[in-house]
Amino acid sequence: MPVTDVTTDAEALTMTLTADFAAPVERLWKAFTDPSQLERFWGPPGWPASFPSFDFEVGGHAKYYMTSPQGERSHGSWEFLEINAPRGFTVLDNFANEDGAPLDGMPVMRVVFAFEPTDTGSRLVNTSYFASAEALEQVVAFGAVEGSTMAINQLDRVLQSLRDYASGKGTQTEVIDDTHVRITRLVEGPRDLVWRAHQEPELMKQWLLGPDGWRMSVCEVDPSVGGRYRYAWEPVDGAPGEAFGFDGETLLSEAPRRAVTTEHMTGTEFPSTLNDLSLEEEDGATLITLLIEYPDKETRDMVLATGMTDGMEASYARLEGVLEKVG
Structure with a gap:
């Protein structure tokens, strides 16, 4: 499986996922910045993602939702803070309502997607920064470690042709x-x-x-x-x-x-x-x-x-x- 490690750090207020792929950095970058490809793996099994809007520029926003087998939707939004093609980008990630507006009382995370070349292909280091230990604990309790692991482990089949x-x-x-x-x-x-x-x-x-x-x-x-x-x-x-x-x-x-x-x-x-x-x-x-x-x-x-x-x-x-x- 591509995911090699998921670590939470209560002192640094971070959750970091690391995954390795047999594909170049440029291919990994494309998978994360093309919404039609992102939809194929971003949601964990049983909760596939849809990105109805994706304005990929600094200050732009992406809206997404994941749909359960029963048709329930969990919405989120990204605000793009930094873009450094093809080595990574940073977003402000919010739990959102149907219109993409942040939900009151829910954690807001600064998420860094970093893509590094390796001897065998490329590595994803995905780090989420939280405002408090309570926010980190809340997201972990939602199943973020398990869900993100299952989602990223689906990426191999996207990086290859079908x-x-x-x-x-x-x-x-x-x-x-x-x-x-x-x-x-x-x-x-x-x-x-x-x-x-x-x-x-x-x-x-x-x-x-x-x-x-x-x-x-x-x-x-x-x-x-x-x-x-x-x-x-x-x-x-x-x-x-x-x-x-x-x-x-x-x-x-x-x-x-x-x-x-x-x-x-x-x-x-x-x-x-x-x-x-x-x-x-x-x-x-x-x-x-x-x-x-x-x-x-x-x-x-x-x-x-x-x-x-x-x-x-x-x-x-x-x-x-x-x-x-x-x-």
Whole structure:
């Protein structure tokens, strides 16, 4: 993981994050100063960032918000105090309301982004300065150490092209913590079409099948927020296994970028998971990322032991064929 250290200093009133990357300083600078790239990693998993405005000049302001799987938004704003391309910049970072105005009673931080060359690429040293020990403690209590670590650890895939990042990997399953798993798969095809293939039953029935020898017997979808869905599969031609299905609700839909749904195994008392689907396109290819939140570690391990990754890889391989035909 890129992040090598996060340190808080109650005497200096600072929190410092250090991360190393196999990319030159100029590439790291671009990732932090191009809002379309910044949006791809600034929010931690499950809370992706959006930067609706980004006036990158001394005295200029950036407004951003991070959106939870349930659609809640946490807003912030930056005022650019210093810019020294490509070695770093300094901002005044505020918790903000929807209009970007600072929230009363919330900490204000001076944050320095410093980019240093190394023998293997570059290093980020991100230092936040606080006005008091209470402000530092408050931000740490909000989960800033964990959140910033998870966010910056996503930067590797931004610094590479999506094809380089995913080359030869197929479907990848990454355990993030006791209750979160991230699954990624790059497919050849535009994001709009990949989005449709996750929303339209006539397309879903062609690829969302799992291992060979199964068919999708039920595909009922209302993709609007608050809408319900129901899927079911059954083996055919003597294939092993028993029929099963899932049902759930759409919590968030931001076409063609993100959809969040609950998922419950139909006919069981198993608790639901939270499935957070996001799509990123680059040069005609789309990276599918599915962040799954389980109720506990035991449920996570039980699901992973089913061979879920292999079944998803078979489905995604079919998806590429569908995209080629439809596109």
